[in-house]
Amino acid sequence: MNVIEMRNVTKNYGKLKALDDITLSLPAGRIIGLLGKNGAGKSTMMRSLLGFLHFQGEIELLGTPIHRHRESIHNHVAFIPDVNCLDNKLTVQQTLSYVSALNPSWNQEKANELMSRSDLPLKQKVGHLSKGMKTKLYLLITLSLDVQLLLLDEPTLGLDIVFRKEFFNTILGEFYDDSKTILISTHQVEEVEHILQDIIFIDHGKLVLHEDINVLKKKYSVLTLPQERKKELENLNPLLINYTLGHVSGIVSSEVAIEEAQVNRPTLSDLFVAKVGGYHE
């Protein structure tokens, strides 16, 4: 079953097309990355999925049609938005009690375990926490919910590198199993690349690409040559060319090759720049 079905979804903010006729199916049990530049439509897409925004087209979430926001969907879907929207007037303890009382899917054991690993001060008001601490609290809440779908919109914004690594390597790994789906939008693509299975590129509200990462990476190679052999690379019509310390490298189809060129697999950020923000020289 597909957990997310979007058919011809368009969202306008006045004259601006934030989402432009997006059609997309995401299967269950995958970790999917959503990549786009600032203002590409990532947050709009996440919020439309939950019915927070009004849109044209059709969306089904876990088999349920979404026309407007339905609170019941949050029994199965947890969401971390890109802004820190916890209630600053509540204390950490009050926030945890509030969320645990409202969510039947709350896993107290998991919450205790995550709490014991964190240094969150229970009696402190959320508004007095640092940005990183607030994000930790939100992650703790979300990961304590036993839900089928996790929507993470820039989840580690403001976190230090140690916690970011812990989040992506350990915590998220503990949440994930084959029955669950995670959709993550992030700018720190290098940090999530190793856990992602599928990737979506979005630009100016349009779907640029949706593919299995392994398949995508097999399609392309990075060929590196000394700069004087640049012409040979250009003849292969590369998606992207980069210059580094007397060398030139280009992303090309993996079916082509150049003698004595260094061959590497492209990174996700290379492919993103190539597909969305890339240029031909």
Add this chain to the structure above:
Amino acid sequence: MSKFAALLKKDWYLSRKQLLIPVWVVGGYYLLIMIAGLIAYLKFGADIEWSDFSRLEFPTVGILSYFSSMVMMGLPGLLALLVTLVLTQSALNDDVKRNAELFHRSQPVSVWQRTLAKFSLSIGGNWAILILISAFNFLLMTVLLSIFAQFNFWPALAGMVQGLIVYFKITLVLGSILFLASAVFRDKAFVITLAILAGVHSLFIILNFAFGWHLPLPLNYLYELLKFSSITSLEGDISTVEVRELIRENWGVIVFNWKTLLQIIFSGIMYAAATLIYKNKEIK
């Protein structure tokens, strides 16, 4: 804990400072009276003449007990009304202003329950505080008047309850209008609502005058909805009035009439309209 109880508890945490304002003000008021009493005692001694009051006959004592306990509702009632206006005008837009709307709306609880908890706390919460203050006032009055003068318990209790209900009804009607306004306007709902009502009222007066129309005037309707027929009977010689009859008549004037039903229905409609508008708004 039920979801509704959790919502109420959360809303209590968020608005308890405002809700407790009447308690602090009335407490301060009593403190000032005590200080003034102490100064008077130290300067003039305890020579207070209670003899005039103690010679009063029934039903005068009953009527005085009745009205004094009703009038004692004045200050806390006014404070509770002000707090109700403050809380209801921001009931449905405060989370948006504080950037916490997405967090609260991402919880699996119906919008109707959420708004009912906010409606209950911003109006009913004030009622609870008002009951608390009234109970304290009543206890104080009972003790003091019983010691120093004459006091009639049941008329006083009826006066207090009727006084409370007057404020309940006013806060219910005005609070529910502002509750609706909080769903429509992101900020300054009270001022905007007042400006709109006054603007429409003035416009209709001009149109009625210019074209001979009979358009309904909104502020007149609001006034009609809020006003009570005169509470029987503050004028005249109170010693001739039978206190039980007076209380019975005022139950009819204050509580048991069609206007009460109309006020409840009106508030219900305001609540439902506010929830529907709130539910259908985009969360950006």
